Amino acid sequence: MRAANRWVIPLFIVRVLAGQQLPGSLPPPQNWTAAEDHRNMMDQLGIKALRPGPSGTETAPNHANYDESTANPFPILPDALTLKNGKKVTTAAMWWNQRRPEIVEDFEREVLGRVPRTVPKVTWTVTNTVNATVGSRPVIGKQLVGHVDNSSYPLINVELQMTLVTPADARSPVPVMIMFGGGGLPGASAPAARGPAAPAGGDPPATQQLIADGWGYASINPGSIQADNGAGLTKGIIGLVNKGQARKPDDWGALRAWAWGAARALDYLETDKTVDAKRVGIEGVSRYGKAALVTMAFDTRFAVALIGSSGEGGAKLHRRNWGEAVENLTGSGEYHWMAGNFMKYGAAEATFGSKNAGDLPVDAHELIALCAPRPTFISYGVPEKGDAKWLDHQGSYMAAIAAGPVFRLLGGKDLGTSDDYNKEKMPAVNVSMLNGQLAWRQHDGGHTDGPNWKYFIPWADKFLKRP
Numbered sequence: 260m261r262a263a264n265r266w267v268i269p270l271f272i273v274r275v276l277a278g279q280q281l282p283g284s285l286p287p288p289q290n291w292t293a294a295e296d297h298r299n300m301m302d303q304l305g306i307k308a309l310r311p312g313p314s315g316t317e318t319a320p321n322h323a324n325y326d327e328s329t330a331n332p333f334p335i336l337p338d339a340l341t342l343k344n345g346k347k348v349t350t351a352a353m354w355w356n357q358r359r360p361e362i363v364e365d366f367e368r369e370v371l372g373r374v375p376r377t378v379p380k381v382t383w384t385v386t387n388t389v390n391a392t393v394g395s396r397p398v399i400g401k402q403l404v405g406h407v408d409n410s411s412y413p414l415i416n417v418e419l420q421m422t423l424v425t426p427a428d429a430r431s432p433v434p435v436m437i438m439f440g441g442g443g444l445p446g447a448s449a450p451a452a453r454g455p456a457a458p459a460g461g462d463p464p465a466t467q468q469l470i471a472d473g474w475g476y477a478s479i480n481p482g483s484i485q486a487d488n489g490a491g492l493t494k495g496i497i498g499l500v501n502k503g504q505a506r507k508p509d510d511w512g513a514l515r516a517w518a519w520g521a522a523r524a525l526d527y528l529e530t531d532k533t534v535d536a537k538r539v540g541i542e543g544v545s546r547y548g549k550a551a552l553v554t555m556a557f558d559t560r561f562a563v564a565l566i567g568s569s570g571e572g573g574a575k576l577h578r579r580n581w582g583e584a585v586e587n588l589t590g591s592g593e594y595h596w597m598a599g600n601f602m603k604y605g606a607a608e609a610t611f612g613s614k615n616a617g618d619l620p621v622d623a624h625e626l627i628a629l630c631a632p633r634p635t636f637i638s639y640g641v642p643e644k645g646d647a648k649w650l651d652h653q654g655s656y657m658a659a660i661a662a663g664p665v666f667r668l669l670g671g672k673d674l675g676t677s678d679d680y681n682k683e684k685m686p687a688v689n690v691s692m693l694n695g696q697l698a699w700r701q702h703d704g705g706h707t708d709g710p711n712w713k714y715f716i717p718w719a720d721k722f723l724k725r726p
Contacts, residue, residue, distance in 0.1 A: 285412060285413075285414060285502065285503075286502060286503060286504060287414065287503060288414055288415060288493050288494060288498060288502075288503025288504075289493040289503055289504055289505060290493070291490060291493065291505075292489075292490050293488055293489030293490045293591050293592075293595070294489075294591050296489045296490065296492055296493070296505060296595075297489055297590075297591040297594055299505050300505070300506065300508065300594070300599040300602060301602065303505075303507070303508055303599065304508055304599065304600070304602060304603055304606075304609065305609050305610030305611060306602060306603070306606045306608070306609040306610075307608040307609055307610075308606070308607045308608040308609075309586065309589055309590065309602065309605045309606060309607060310586045310589075310605055310606075310607045310615075311586060311590070312583070312584055312585075312586035312587030312588075312589070312590050312605075313582075313583075313584055313586070313587070315582075315583070315647070315649050323581070323582045323583065323584070323648075323649060324580050324581055324582075325581065325582070325648055327581075327653070329580060330579055330580050330581040330653075330654075331578070331579065331580070331681065332578070332580050332617070333578040333616060333617040334681055336576070336578065336622055336624055336661050336680065337620065337621055337622060337625065339358070339362070339624060339625050339628045339661065339662065339664065339665050340354075340358065340664055340665065340668065341358075342357055342358055342361065343361055348668070350668075351668060351669050351670070354665065354668060354669065359629065362621055362625045362628070362629060363557070363629065365620040365621045366556075366621055366625075366626065366629075367509070367598075368509050368598070368600060369509075369598065369600050369601065369603075369604075369619065369620055369621070370597060370598060370600075370601050370619070370621065371511065371512060371514055371515045371553060371597060371598055371601075372506075372509055372510050372511035372512050372515050372597065372598030372599070372600075373509050373510065373511055373515075373598075374511050374515060374519055375500050375510070375511070377411075377500060378496070378500055378519065379407055379408035379409065379410075379411065379499070379500075380407075380408045381405040381406065381407050381408075381419060381523045381526065382405065382406050382408070383403055383404070383405045383406075383421075383526075383527040383530075384403065384404050384405075384406065385401050385402070385403055386402045386403065386404050387401070387402035387444065388400065388401050388402075389444050389445070389446055390427065391444070391445040391446040392445070393424065393445050393466055393467055393470045394463060394467035394470060394471055396426055396427075396428075396470045396471060397426070397427035397428060398424050398425060398426055398427050398445060398470060399424070399425055399426075399427050399533070400422060400423070400424045400444040400445050400446070401422065401423045401424075401444075402421075402422055402443075402444055403419075403420075403421045403422065403423060403527065404418050404419065404420060404421075405418065405419030405420075405421065405520075405523055405524075405527070406418055406419075407419065407496060407499065409499055411502070412499055412502045412503065414503060415494060415495075415498050415499040415503060417483075417484070417495060417496050417499050418483060419479065419480075419483050419484055419520055419523060419524070420441070420479070420480040420483040421477055421478065421479045421480070421524050421527070422442055422443060422444055422477065422478045423435070423475065423476075423477045423528070423531070423534075424444075424445055424466070424470070424475055424476055424477070425475035425533045425534065426470055426473060426475065429473065429475075429533065431535075432532065432533060432534055432535040432536075433473055433474055433475045433533065433534065433535055434473075434474050434475070434534075434535050434538035434539065434540070434562075434719075434723065434725065435474065435475040435476060435477055435528055435534050435535070435538075435539050435540070436465075436469055436474060436475075436476045436477070436539075436540045436541070436542050436565070437476075437477045437478075437479060437521055437524050437525065437528075437539060437540065437541050437542070438465070438476060438477065438478050438479075438541075438542045438543065439478075439479060439481050439517065439521070439541075439542070439543035439544075439547035439550055439551060440478050440479075440480070440481075440543075440547070441478065441480045441482070442466075442478035443478075445466075462709060462710060462712065462713055464709075465542075465708075465709065465712045468712050468713060468716055469712075469716065472716050472717075472720070473725075474716070475533070475534065477524060477528065479520055479521060479524050481513075481517045481520070481547060481550065483520075484496055484516055484517055484519070484520035485497055485513045485516035485517060485520075486513075487513060487546070487595075488595060489591060489592075489594060489595040491513075491595070492505070492506055492512075492513075492595055493505065495516065496516050496519065496520070497510065497511060497512075497513075497516055506599055507599065508598065508599040508600045509598055509599070509600055510598065510599065511598065512594075512595055512596050512597045512598055512599075512601075513550075513595050513596050514546075514549050514550050514553045514572065514596045514597065515553060515557075515598075517547070517550040517553075517554075518550055518553040518554035518557060518558070521541055521550070521551075521554045521558075521561075522554065522557075522558045522560075525539055525558070525560055525561065536560075537562060538562050538563075538723050538725070539560070539561060539562055540561060540562055540563035540564060540565065540719065541554045541555055541561050541563075541564050541565075542564070542565040542566075542567065542708070543566070543567060543569075544567035544568050544569075544706070544707060544708050545567070545568050545569070545570070545706060546572075546596065547567075548566050548567040548568055548569030548570075548573050548574075548638075548708075549569045549570070549572045549573035549596070551564055551565070551566050551567075551569075552564065552566045552569055552573050552574060552626060552627070552630070553626070555629075555630045555633065555635060556626050556627075556629035556630050557629070559633070561633070562633060562634070562723060563633060563634040563635075563636075563719045563722070563723060564630060564633070564634070564635050564636065565636045565638060565708055565711070565712075565715050566635065566636065566637050566638060567638045567639075567707065567708030567711075568638065568639050568640060568646055568650055568706050568707070568708065569637075569650075569655070570582070570583055570649065570650035570651060570655070571583035571584065571585070571587065571588060571650075571651070572588055572593075572596055572597065573623065573626075573655075574623055574626075574627060574637050574655040574658050574659065575623055575650065575651045575654045575655045575658065576622050576623050576624065576651075576654045576655075576657055576658050577604075577616045577619055577622050577623060578616045578617060578619070578622055579651055579653075579654035579657070581648075581651040581653070581654055582647070582648055582649035582650060582651045582654075583649050583650070583651070584616070585601075585604050585605055585615070585616045585619075586605040588601065588605075589601060589602040589604065589605030589606075590605070604616060604618060604619055622658070623654075623655070623658040624657075624658040624659070624660075624661035624662045624680075625662070626658075627658055627659060627662035627697075628662040628665035628666075630662075631662065631665045631666040631668075631669050631671060631696070631697070632666050632669035632670055632671030632696050633696065634696045634697075634698070634718070634719060634722040634723070635696065635697055635698065636693075636698040636699075636700070636711070636715050636718065636719075637655060637656075637659055637697075637698065637699050637700075638700060638701075638702070638708040638711045638715075639652045639655065639700075639701045639702075640701065640702055640703070640704045640705045640706060640707060640710070641688055641701065641702075641703055641704070641705070644703065644704050644705035644706075645705030645706045646704075646705050646706045646707075647706070652685060652701060653684070653685055656683070656684075656685045656699060657680040657681070657683070658680075659674060659697060659699055660673075660674060660676055660677075660678065660679075660680040660683050661678070661680045662697065663676070663678060663697060664678060666695065666696055666697045671695060671696035671697065672694060672695025672696055672697070673695050673697045674692045674695065674697055674698075674699055675692065675694055675695065685699075685701065686699075686701075688701050688702070688703050689701070689702060689703055691714055693714060693718045696722055698718060700714055
């Protein structure tokens, strides 16, 4: 009789005894506005008031600074090759074993946030396969969904969306560029996958150029990973891991989440026999240019990067007083890109006093340095065509200059200039600096990296030693 009774224990008791949480006992996800979530983080940090960010409208009373004579209030950057104990980094081993971990820790704690150790597994499924053409080349397109295990919190479902397109006639695995965007499968039903139509006499879309050169490309939808707003921080992958609750100050923001999603895309590509997984790159423009730089910096499996018009939070120096500022990224419109702790550096009044960009332990040159010695191409356009002064092209060039010593230490080539980032000025528009693993080119187009693809692809082929 006792043995029989063991089999009628209700399932919910079994689950409780096993330590599993019942769906009914899970906390519902917070459904805050961005302003409410932003205020919650201010309260967690003890911030009473934030400095407002400058306006991008030049006629506004609080317009951004575009006077180079006042653009460098903090002219001395943290030295990427000096340990916190003051010792100089003189060998590659010191960089990898000592200095790089220090820089990573500072970025994770204060700027971009930490990817939790408890992020669940992603299972990829091919949901559709098509035979099509891109340009004049036959290709195979795959539609993929990456299901994130949500058994720990079934109230949030995350399905990563990706397409992969490779040449149909390839005789060996091909390199692939992962691009942040929502491109669909090639073919009449989804022309967006081939990129925007090229202007008369203009370059073919990047996708056509890649396929023509024997590359493949993948497109991952950032919105399927994490929403691009503060209200979404209790949803998406960040919300799933936090069980729908608010972030802690050193939790990851959207940039780190998008980079995590790109890394999971690379996980899949490592299993696809059509892909040369040792030659997978990452690309993005604007906020996704920031995400591409973060992806390259933190995941050393990525072989090459094209960083398009990334600005503040990307390749632009935080310490520069030009265009978009730290205070723009600590306000309620963009704070979600960063760790909560980053808001401290926009604080006018707080329990800890006040902080500004000069108090940051790291800056953009060190984010670029984390990519070294892998090929890293920094791309911008011109303000006249819509790549706004707001992005601070010169400040991004200065960051690239300051990252150069790390590339050299690790056996790579820098931009070929002096290391004096305060004196070096950008080369003229359309002048290529492509002789090293660290590359720069400002094209004469707008807020896009489109005109630079025809330079990027042969440069990447060279440094990836493609036959």
